[in-house]
Amino acid sequence: MGYVAVKGGTMAIEASINRLTYDRLKEREIIEVNTIIATMRAMVDQVMSESSLYSPFLAALAIKQAEGSMEEAVFIMRSHRSTLPRLYYSNIIESDSMLVERRISASFKDIPGGQILGATTDYTHRLLDFSLAEETRLKNDQWMKQYMEKIKQEVKEDGEISYLPKVVDYLREEGLFGTYELDNTMPTDITKENLSFPASRSARLQTLTRGQTGAVTALGYASLRGYGQVHPTVGEVRVGKLPIYVEHPNEPEQTAEDSYYIGEIKVSEVESFVPVSIKNEQNEEELDFEIGYGICYGQNETKAIAMSILDQCLEHPEASFPTHDEEFVLLHIDSVEATGFISHLKLPHYVTFQSKLGSIREVKKKGGAQ
Amino acid sequence: MHEEPILHVRNLNKQFGKGCIHCFDKRERQLEKNYCPICGTVYACQDVSLDLFPGEILGIVGESGSGKSTMMQCLYFDAPVTSGEVYLNNAELTGQNIFDLSQQKKRYIRNHKYGMVYQNPVNGLKMNFSSIGNIAEKLIAAGNRNVSSMEATGKRLLEHVQIPLFRSKEEPRNFSGGMQQRVQIAKALSNNPPILFLDEVTTGLDLSVQANVLDLIKEIQRKWGISMIVVSHDLAVIRMLADRTMVMLNGAVIEEGLTDQILEDPQQAYTQRLVYSLL
Amino acid sequence: MKHTTHFAFFDEGSKKEIRRTTLKAVAIPGYQVPFASREMPIARGWGTGGLQLTLSLIGKEDTLKVIDQGADESVNAVSIKKLVQQTTNVELTNHTEAASIIQSRHRIPEAQLSEEQILVLQVPTPEPLRKVEASEYATKRLHAEEEYSGAWLLLFEQIMKYGKTATGADHPVYVNGRYVMAPSPIPRFDNPKLHASKALTLLGAGREKKIYAVPPYTEVASLAFEDYPFSVESFAGHACHLCGTKDVFLDELVDEETGETYYQCNDTSYCIDRLNSEEPAEVGHYHA
Numbered sequence: 001m002g003y004v005a006v007k008g009g010t011m012a013i014e015a016s017i018n019r020l021t022y023d024r025l026k027e028r029e030i031i032e033v034n035t036i037i038a039t040m041r042a043m044v045d046q047v048m049s050e051s052s053l054y055s056p057f058l059a060a061l062a063i064k065q066a067e068g069s070m071e072e073a074v075f076i077m078r079s080h081r082s083t084l085p086r087l088y089y090s091n092i093i094e095s096d097s098m099l100v101e102r103r104i105s106a107s108f109k110d111i112p113g114g115q116i117l118g119a120t121t122d123y124t125h126r127l128l129d130f131s132l133a134e135e136t137r138l139k140n141d142q143w144m145k146q147y148m149e150k151i152k153q154e155v156k157e158d159g160e161i162s163y164l165p166k167v168v169d170y171l172r173e174e175g176l177f178g179t180y181e182l183d184n185t186m187p188t189d190i191t192k193e194n195l196s197f198p199a200s201r202s203a204r205l206q207t208l209t210r211g212q213t214g215a216v217t218a219l220g221y222a223s224l225r226g227y228g229q230v231h232p233t234v235g236e237v238r239v240g241k242l243p244i245y246v247e248h249p250n251e252p253e254q255t256a257e258d259s260y261y262i263g264e265i266k267v268s269e270v271e272s273f274v275p276v277s278i279k280n281e282q283n284e285e286e287l288d289f290e291i292g293y294g295i296c297y298g299q300n301e302t303k304a305i306a307m308s309i310l311d312q313c314l315e316h317p318e319a320s321f322p323t324h325d326e327e328f329v330l331l332h333i334d335s336v337e338a339t340g341f342i343s344h345l346k347l348p349h350y351v352t353f354q355s356k357l358g359s360i361r362e363v364k365k366k367g368g369a370q
Numbered sequence: 371m372h373e374e375p376i377l378h379v380r381n382l383n384k385q386f387g388k389g390c391i392h393c394f395d396k397r398e399r400q401l402e403k404n405y406c407p408i409c410g411t412v413y414a415c416q417d418v419s420l421d422l423f424p425g426e427i428l429g430i431v432g433e434s435g436s437g438k439s440t441m442m443q444c445l446y447f448d449a450p451v452t453s454g455e456v457y458l459n460n461a462e463l464t465g466q467n468i469f470d471l472s473q474q475k476k477r478y479i480r481n482h483k484y485g486m487v488y489q490n491p492v493n494g495l496k497m498n499f500s501s502i503g504n505i506a507e508k509l510i511a512a513g514n515r516n517v518s519s520m521e522a523t524g525k526r527l528l529e530h531v532q533i534p535l536f537r538s539k540e541e542p543r544n545f546s547g548g549m550q551q552r553v554q555i556a557k558a559l560s561n562n563p564p565i566l567f568l569d570e571v572t573t574g575l576d577l578s579v580q581a582n583v584l585d586l587i588k589e590i591q592r593k594w595g596i597s598m599i600v601v602s603h604d605l606a607v608i609r610m611l612a613d614r615t616m617v618m619l620n621g622a623v624i625e626e627g628l629t630d631q632i633l634e635d636p637q638q639a640y641t642q643r644l645v646y647s648l649l
Numbered sequence: 650m651k652h653t654t655h656f657a658f659f660d661e662g663s664k665k666e667i668r669r670t671t672l673k674a675v676a677i678p679g680y681q682v683p684f685a686s687r688e689m690p691i692a693r694g695w696g697t698g699g700l701q702l703t704l705s706l707i708g709k710e711d712t713l714k715v716i717d718q719g720a721d722e723s724v725n726a727v728s729i730k731k732l733v734q735q736t737t738n739v740e741l742t743n744h745t746e747a748a749s750i751i752q753s754r755h756r757i758p759e760a761q762l763s764e765e766q767i768l769v770l771q772v773p774t775p776e777p778l779r780k781v782e783a784s785e786y787a788t789k790r791l792h793a794e795e796e797y798s799g800a801w802l803l804l805f806e807q808i809m810k811y812g813k814t815a816t817g818a819d820h821p822v823y824v825n826g827r828y829v830m831a832p833s834p835i836p837r838f839d840n841p842k843l844h845a846s847k848a849l850t851l852l853g854a855g856r857e858k859k860i861y862a863v864p865p866y867t868e869v870a871s872l873a874f875e876d877y878p879f880s881v882e883s884f885a886g887h888a889c890h891l892c893g894t895k896d897v898f899l900d901e902l903v904d905e906e907t908g909e910t911y912y913q914c915n916d917t918s919y920c921i922d923r924l925n926s927e928e929p930a931e932v933g934h935y936h937a
Contacts, residue, residue: 007722079690336693348723351898366812473793503802503806
C-alpha cells in the first residue's frame with residue numbers, strides 16, 4: 001500500500017463536536033430536564049407542536065441537547081420520531097370533551113359557560129422582572145401556600161365534570177352556520193403518505209399544525225394584513241386537555257367503553273368565524289359564516305389562530321393571493337424542511353460551481369450571440 | 371360546397387353550474403338570457419353545431435356573454451365541454467370524437483393541428499421569454515429539435531408579421547399591444563396548422579393597429595389557405611374577414627349564412643339590430 | 650430512559666415502505682415516485698433522500714462508500730458514513746470497486762461501476778421542470794402528458810441569448826425515451842455515465858419526498874438539439890498534478906504561494922488508486 005487518503009474530514013468533525021461539547025460545558029452549569037419541563041413550558045409546548053411528537057420529557061431533553069435552539073430541538077425530536085414504530089391510531093376525539101383551562105371568545109361579550117381567562121400572559125405588562133434574577137425557593141413556597149389557601153376558600157368543588165358548550169353550537173342552533181354530516185373517512189396520514197395536490201383538508205390541517213410557529217404566524221399575518229381575503233373574528237380560543245383512547249387491536253367487536261385510556265394531551269384550539277357571501281337555494285346572495293380551524297399541541301394560541309386563518313384561506317383557492325395557494329403555504333412552513341434546505345447552502349458546492357464556471361467561460365470566449 | 375369540412379362540430383354544450391329540475395330539459399327550460407333564474411346555472415353554449423371548410427374564414431359574431439368565446443375555449447381544449455362532438459378531417463382521427471381523446475392526444479392536436487390567438491396576449495405568450503423563443507415553443511411542442519430550422523422559421527414569421535428582426539430576441543412584455551398580437555399570430559402559425567382560432571384579436575387595439583392586424587390575417591388566409599374561426603363582437607371585423615358568418619345569442623346560434631347575405635338580409639331581429647348599428 | 654437505535658436506524662415498517670417505493674421507481678425508469686420521507690438525524694437537504702435509500706437497502710454483508718463532491722473525506726460524507734456505520738456496523742471503504750453501495754452527492758465515480766453495485770445519488774430538486782413551472786400539481790400533469798416543451802425551451806433560450814447552451818450541473822436527461830429526469834447536480838461530465846450503466850442508479854430526494862431510478866442498461870440521453878449537441882465540461886490541456894490523468898473531472902485549485910492555477914482529480918479515491926497502480930513502492934506526501 002502506497003498512498004492512502006488523509007482522514008481530514010473525520011478529524012475535523014471530531015474536533016468540531018468536541019468543541020461543541022466544550023462550549024456547552026465550559027460554564028460548569030447543569031440544567032435538569034425536569035427544570036426545563038417545569039419552567040420552560042412554552043418552549044416545551046412549541047417543540048412538541050413543531051415536531052408533532054407529544055412528550056414533554058423528550059421535548060425538554062431535546063431542548064437541553066440543542067442548548068435552547070428551537071430548530072435544533074425540533075429536528076432532534078423529528079428524527080427520534082422516525083425511529084418509533086407507529087402501532088395504533090387513537091380513537092377520534094370530540095374536542096367538546098376538553099378539560100378546559102382557558103377559553104375566550106372575541107365574538108361575544110359573554111358566552112354560555114362564561115369567558116375563562118385562565119393562565120395567560122396577555123394582560124401582563126412586559127417589563128423585565130428583575131426580581132426573578134434573585135428568586136428563592138423559600139419565597140416561591142410562601143407565595144404558593146397563600147395562593148392555594150385562597151383557592152380553597154374561593155372555589156368549591158362539586159365533584160361533577162361538566163363540559164363547556166362551544167360557541168359555534170350556539171350560533172349553529174340559530175342557523176347561522178351550515179350543519180355538516182360527520183365525515184369519518186380516515187384522514188390522510190402525511191407522515192406515511194406524500195402530500196399530493198390538491199391536498200385533502202386532513203392533510204392540510206396536519207401540515208399546518210406541525211408548521212414552524214414563526215412561519216405559520218407570518219403567513220397568517222400576511223393574509224390578515226392584506227395578502228389574503230380572510231378577516232376572521234375569533235369565535236373561541238380554548239386551551240385544555242384532551243383524553244386519548246385507543247382500541248384493542250385484536251378485538252373485532254368492542255364498544256367505546258372497551259377502549260384503553262393512554263393519557264392526555266394539552267392543546268390550543270381555535271375556531272375563527274369568517275363572513276362569506278354564498279348563494280342560497282333560491283340563487284340569492286346571502287351572508288353566511290364559515291369556520292377556520294386551528295389546533296396545536298400545548299399552549300400556543302398565536303399559532304393556532306394563524307392556523308385557523310390559513311385553514312380558511314386554503315378552503316378558497318380561487319383567491320389569487322399566495323396565502324390561498326396550498327402549495328405555497330404547505331410546502332414552505334415545515335421547520336425541518338425549511339431550515340435544512342437553507343442550511344445546506346453551507347455544504348461544499350465546488351463541483352456544480354466548476355461546471356457553471358466552465359459554461360460561463362465558454363460563453364464569454366464566444367462573445368455571446370448577437 | 372361539396373368539400374368535406376375540415377372541422378365538424380355537433381351539439382356542443384357547455385354549462386356552468388349543476389342545473390336543477392327546472393332547467394334539465396332543454397325544451398322546457400325558461401332561461402333569462404342564458405341563465406336559469408332558479409338555480410343560477412349558466413348555459414353558455416347550447417347545441418352549437420358548425421362546419422369549417424378548408425381555406426375558409428368562419429366568423430362568429432355576438433355580444434359578450436353570447437357564448438362565442440366559451441365555444442372557442444372548448445374547441446381548443448382550454449375548458450372542458452359538458453357534452454358534444456368534434457371531428458377532424460384527418461386520416462389518423464377519422465370517426466373519433468376528439469373530445470373523448472386522452473389529454474395526451476388532445477395536446478397532440480393542439481400542437482399539430484391548431485393555432486390559437488387570444489384576445490389577451492398574456493394567455494398566448496410567455497412574456498418573459500424572447501419572441502423567437504415563444505415561436506420556438508410551439509415548434510418544440512410539435513416535435514422540432516433543430517435550433518437553426520426553428521430560428522429560421524421564427525425569423526421568417528416575425529418578418530412576415532412585421533416585427534423587426536433586431537427585436538426578435540426581445541421579450542414581448544416590452545412590446546406594444548399590437549406588436550404582442552402580431553407575435554402571437556406568428557406563434558400560432560409556426561407549425562403550419564390547418565386550423566387557426568382567433569378570439570377577439572383586435573379588441574382593445576387602436577383603429578390603425580386593428581386595420582394592420584386584420585390585413586395580416588387576410589393575407590395569411592390568401593397565402594396559406596388556413597381555415598380560420600374568427601370570433602368577434604364587432605360586425606365590422608367579421609365583414610372584413612369572414613366568408614361565412616354565424617350569429618350567436620345567449621349561448622345559441624340564431625342565424626347563419628354567407629356573410630354578405632347576413633349583412634344584406636338579416637332575418638332575426640337581433641341580427642337586424644346588429645347590422646343596422648353597423649351602417 | 651435509555652434508547653437503543655434500531656438496525657439501520659429505521660423501524661422495519663419504514664424500510665419496507667421505502668423499498669416498495671424503490672421497486673416502483675425501478676419499474677418506471679425516470680418517474681419520480683412520491684414517498685413519505687422520514688425525518689433523519691441529518692438535516693433535510695443534506696442527503697436525507699440518499700440516506701433513506703441506503704438505510705433501507707443496506708444489510709450486514711454490505712460494504713459502503715460515501716462521497717461528497719467526489720471526495721470520501723468531505724465532512725458531510727464522513728458524517729453520513731458515521732451514522733450508517735453506527736447503526737449497522739457495516740464495512741466502509743474508499744475503494745469504488747470494493748463497495749456494494751455507493752452513496753454520492755454531485756458526482757458519479759470515475760471508475761466504471763458493475764452489475765453488483767448500486768449507486769445512490771442525493772437529490773436536492775428532483776423536478777426538472779421546476780424552473781418553468783412552480784406548481785407541483787402542474788408539473789405532475791406535464792410529465793403524465795409527456796409535455797416537455799418547457800425544458801427544451803430553456804435550452805433554446807440559452808442558445809438564443811448566449812450562442813450555446815449554458816447549463817451547469819443537473820442537465821436534464823431523457824430516460825428510456827419517456828420521462829425527462831433531473832440527474833441530480835452531477836456535472837454534465839457524468840451524464841453519459843448514466844447511459845446503459847451496469848449498476849442500478851437510485852436517486853433520492855428527502856425534502857421533496859421523491860425516489861426515482863435508472864435501472865441497469867437503461868437508455869439515458871441528455872437533452873440537446875440536433876444542431877447544438879450536448880457537451881461536457883472541458884478540461885482540455887489540463888491534467889491532474891498528482892496522478893497525471895487527463896480524461897476525468899478535475900478540480901481547479903490555486904497555489905497559495907505562486908497564485909497559479911493547477912488541477913487535481915475530483916474523485917479522490919480514483920486519484921489514489923492511480924497513484925498506487927503506477928508507483929506501488931513510493932510513499933508520497935499523502936501518507937496518513
